Amino acid sequence: MSTIYIVKEIYIYPIKSLAGISCQQANAEEMGFENDRRWMLIDAENQLITQREHRILSQFYPQISDGKINITFKDQTHEFSIAENLNNPIHVDVWDDKSEVVEVNESTSKWFSEQLGFECKLVKIIKSGDRKHESSQLKETFNVSLADGYPYLMIGSQSLDFLNEKLADKITILRFRPNIVIGTQTAHEEDDFTTFKIGEVQFKNVKPCGRCIMVNNDPENGKLKKEPLKTLSTYRVVNNSVLFGTNIVGLNSGVIRVGDEVVF
Template sequence: MLKVSELYIYPIKSLAGIKLNRAEVTDRGFKHDRRWMLIDENNRFLSQREVALMALLKVSIEDAGVTVTFNKTSIQIPFDFENQEFISVEIWDDTCRAQLIDKNIDKWFSDILGINCRLVYMPDESLRVTDPRYAPAGSVTSFADAYPFLLIGQASLDDLNSRLDVAIPMDRFRPNIVITGSEPYQEDLIDEITINGISFSGVKLCARCNIPTIDQQTARASKEPSKTMAKYRLKNKKIYFGQNLIHSATGLINVGDEVTILSKHTEDRFIV
């Protein structure tokens, strides 16, 4: 039986994630997931790809907002803030509307990361559509790379770790949903599943960048696991690990919920 074993959100894109026992599914992904983002002086998103130190900024959700901690210093980012200044920001090939928050918060992040940056929020009225080549019209996402959810099977990580000299944790791959009970890479072929009455559809295998090579506890990079994955998870010059999902309803899912597979993909693009 397939079950949900782990749930994660990443409130501020590319900062540390938060492990949950229950997650609320909203129109654009889990509640609070990647609704905040750091941008550079050109209003383009920042990530661990360029600034690995971002991995060490720990995030927590409090009653009044988000708290970010680095070493012994922290800052609070309120859910309710007065700034009504909006700008256009770039994330990959997309441009969307975002809300500036506070100059003091911007300075805190800039001082720690050593780069001039600003923190922005995605308001509810800002609708960033998913790639129409893979997802149906009307599907939206947050500041995630491309889709609302990333699903990975624990068996897939176990198989990868059996090939590595030093095992790595799941946090290298930054999933939203982890499942157990599947065969390695069974998630590659998922077309439609249900979890606690909510339907999810697999739309695109996740092509991996360099972030899995960054240790999320030290921010140090290495050649693994990309070097090993390139030997058996390479297709069309890209390394694939995990399946991107979209969804058609809102609600709650919990660790321990059963995952029911309704259909599987047979297209060649889902086969590695």
């Protein structure tokens, strides 16, 4: 009898490096889930801002309702429309890729600047093709969002369970910021998936995801810890990269839901 893999959790992260949103279903698009990492913060020099340098970003919590995104940080809130932008093209680097973005509005940039204590702007990627990412593994170029590299990150449940067996202080899947969590039988078997279908969407596996110091940032309090990278580095290092989860791309648009089966 073949193994049945079921989608257990779905997440989107509207603004790069801020907290995510748990979803029961999501619209899959070429660039990733709808509203997933379409926005990010940049500094006065138009450099991207992430949790790697600013762990406090994990304490900004977005919610989406009625075409608006509401951000809560401590006792402060701010809201802006998903559709709004100033139509002023800004050219930025997202790691090794060039991207064109636009500022959302001046009041939103001012609010984030006040909360973070330095000048910044909230910007948005508008359309498919405004950022392209070349896969050295597949020798293909993909239209992507403002995610680090690929549109989707998938993690199997047993990968986390196997890690937690080795940790004194257990962690949640939120450390790894997945888009799709599936129930698995064996740790890291998702690394070996090739092409598969979830709901209406065909996916292709690109490569396991190399992890950075950001996974040591506890999203509950924004404090940097030694784990899980310390333990992962004892058994998940390949070519000097610590691997956890796998990067995938969608081959068509459609809806996927919690409870959907992974079909090969």
